[in-house]
Amino acid sequence: MTGGQEARTAARVAELNAAFGDPGDPVNPVGHDRLLEADEAGELSAAGEKLLDAFGLNAEFVPTALGGRLERVDSLARVLREVFRRDVALGLGYGVTSFMAAVNVWTGGDERQRTRLAEILLGGGRVSVAYHELAHGNDFLRNEFEARVQPDGSFLLHGAKQVVNNAGRADAWLLFSRTDPAPGPRSHSVLMVERAEVAPERLTVLPRYGTVGVRGCLLSGLDFDRAPVPGRALVGELGHGADLALRSFQLTRSALPGMALGAADTALRTVVSFARGRRLYQRTVDAIPQARATLGDAFLDLLISDCLCLAGTRSVHLLPDEASVYASAVKYLVPALLQGAMHDLSIVLGARFYLRQGEFGIFQKHLRDLPVLSLGHAGAAACQATIIPQLPRLARRSWFRGEAAPGALFDPRGDLPETPFGRLALTGDRDGLSASLVAAADTAPDGSPQEAAVRALARQLTGELRLIQQESLALPPQDRTALASPAAFALADRYAVLLAGAAVLGVWRRAGDRGDDPFLADPAWAAAALHRLVRRLGRRPADLPAGCVGRVQEELLRRHAERRSFDLYDTALAG
Template identity: 50%
Template sequence: MSTVTDLERRFGDPWDPANPLGHRAVLAADERSEMFADGERMLDDFALNAEFVPTALGGRLTGLDRLIRVMRSVFRHDPCLGLGYGASSFIASVNVWAGGDAAQHRRLADLLLGGHKVASVYHELAHGNDFARVDFRADPGRTGELLLTGRKEVVTNARRSSAMVIFSRTSDAPGGRSHTQLFVEKDQLPPGALRYLPRFASSGMRGVQLGGIEVDRCPVGAGVALGAPGSAMEIALRSFQLTRTGLPAMTLGALDTGLRAAVRFGDDRVLRGRPVAAMPVVRGVLAESFVDLLIADCLATTVARAVHLLPEDTNVYASAVKYVVSGRAIQAMARLGEVLGAQSYLRTGEYGIFQKLSRDLAPAGFGHAARVACLATVLPQLPRLARRSWAAGQASPEDLYDHRAELPPLPFERLRIASGADPLTAQLLAAAEALPPGTGELLRELTRTFTGELARLRTAALALRPADLAIGGDPAALDLAARYTTVLTASTCLNLWLAEQGRPGTFLADQAWVTAALLRLAGELDGVHRALPASLAGPIHAELAGRYQAGRAFDLFHDTLPDRPRSRN
């Protein structure tokens, strides 16, 4: 039995009102603004924390794409569990794997495998995503000692974590070498030294224990530092390549359930003697939302695998994933809400789960790093990538687009703070030359649209001035970064479809979905919404309905789920 199958079996059918781990119980916990206790006990028994620990240290962490697949199942049932139980420890742990020494690796593995939680203590409200201005301090004390002073207002699991990874100022000098990350275990602190701040009220993720911490000259051993003094920014930028890729990809589980709710509603509601799902406009929205999920998953899964296979180049890709995937998921849920109508905002009843998922998805657009901050990370890299990669096609590394193939271990030591080249976008040019006989004219035309857009992007990127790349520069430059992410996404969709030609007869090998995907993405280039023609919407909706009836996930992996569609009366 696969890990995902085992986890889904433990969750059971979420639509069954008698299921103690189903939607009804999840909604009840949300109404109380509590973490879903029964769900946490199940995840304790499942040992979810082992998914964040490399196999060399006794855990189950092999590939980032596999971790996403497991965590997507948790987010599918309850995003609060996904973040509050699991992803918060994942965010903290990758910094230790990327920057810590062997003893710190072993200690973190022991904590996680023992069922403990680790908090990532980064943000300060006064500075937001600008970590270079963080004020929380770690000053020298007695020999072999640091004194911690400051406050962090927004920390997931501030109270119930056993250890913290704290982004701290260790120098007043300007520049990127003024901060150090600290791996601090709470039971090593003097009694009463750590004060907890109240939780902020929030509309989404209401069960997640968000709070803050405050300390004043709290002593810790100098050995808590991760890496050399002043290395915090470098470690964070390397770690972001996993978290900015992983977290948005995990939240697609919530979109899966939102889409499932809309399909269920369309089958259930009858208008003028026919199911709502029989209306062409409704089928069109459902088909487009399904394509949006596939688009987001193409980019996210490809980049997750690239972290293993192309680690020197994934910095820009991770920021693109955060920008594209979170935005696409939020927009798709909003459109699905139009299908459900009034049911989309009711907090109880069979479809009450939809409004919770919509609220919980919203933080995916700004939590951990705002989407515009991700574009600001992409923008300065464009001229270099344009010079090095966008003029000629490039073949894909073996196994990049085959999610069935095993990956080498995560190469934390090879991750870079800026991308050296851009092979994924360059693969668009190679894909355009490799279109097989029988490729439809619309797909060929769309491919030409994106290769032409890449050429225009190259010209514009090479013309950017230094002032355009700085914060506060020309807003049109950020639009250039956004257009780049659209072309990059199109490249991953087209190349995944080409890779699937070796498995003819499968849905992912069919032209319908990739043509629809590029059509949707082309609309983002010119701001024109293009409804899917019936020739595309029909087979795509048929695949969606077939997966729904068979209890299969809507993403690339189409795992077997325990959901049982209700029989129509």
């Protein structure tokens, strides 16, 4: 079922948007006022959960072959973006944790497990995922939670998993468990355990954790006391939990940041509303040059983020053996870009960003909620550590010689083949995304001053790729481990910024070929976005030609006035 994907996705986005209604309406049960109240009370919005039940959000996490609506990873992010636009806690606590759990089963589970999990999710049930233990963080190969293998092939679960979303109310848990006391990656396995399979006296649900953001999420833990579970709980092979987790991360790392972009969109919308309404120095705040520039830059950060999210999620379908490094780049850079934008926006909002209620109160909620994105399942440093060992290989084998990624990678509305869960690779030695940057530096149009600016910036990024290549080849062995020096981490940062630049160029060129989105096909935004990225790399690019910044700000104000989304989709929003 490939035809009509765009229509199906757009219809679900519109349906969800309409269901949530006008966020500014004080009597809307899922408007900002009520969502802020739920947050203050430390509860997930009951009205929100009911709405998502009625929409059948869980079907978004289940592949179509198993009766769900999961066709494409980019579409999943786009639909969930509508939930995160309203409430990060609801997005995470209602559903995404179920997706993070389910991916392990879609990737490594057998037919019985896949069917059973689809049944649980489509029936409205929740599934928790427990990789981490507080004592070991992202160093999860040191985990101690045990699934002791019994002579008959069954398991005894023993030990605790902390900070698990929905631990107390899930119907099943995906447990990353030690199945061998020996150290090393082959000592861990993933188990899918249903609550009904565990004797109640063998399980204690740990007390709930209080958190800075996503206060409504039900984060607790599980403590098993030698609880027997059947051998069929094992997902994939015994001892292959680490590879399964790393493969699954490729889907979750590339999809989650794109969902969270919805929260940053609302934050920007809130501050634009403020800036257009408030008068200082005899003008509105949006007429003050510094404030106006900050708003335009935040819009660019959202567009840049969405370009990288798009390339990351679509690469899962189109370039599955390259997806590992892109997914980590998305999960590393996009949260950093969005949180940076939020910080800058808080300065425009001034004292109001500190208020927990009222017209602008939603801003501080999103500001507190958004960082959870870079904590769950691979923090920024862990993502960089995934990129670092791949850099020397890419430097030797791919950069400046590999084939450019297909244009379809950059097409926000283009159909995709189904998700190749089985083909995800742990590491790659090709990088078509960077190759598309190198190609663009030579072949992108350069007729107008704005096109020439894009081309010059692309050349600058290509020069940066050459530097990254040289430095990657020279990385000493100890810098290719988890204990790499800060310089190696900085290299991964620069590479991620460069990939974002390649994604911007790809989206702009593809839009030009398709001709159905005049803004995305306009070199003005691409030049402004690349300019921002080159500056982020610490370089000083030539000034942008006239009109680039103005065009971006004008588009921002148009979308604000017409209530359209600040991403690649220019979606009509309710309200």
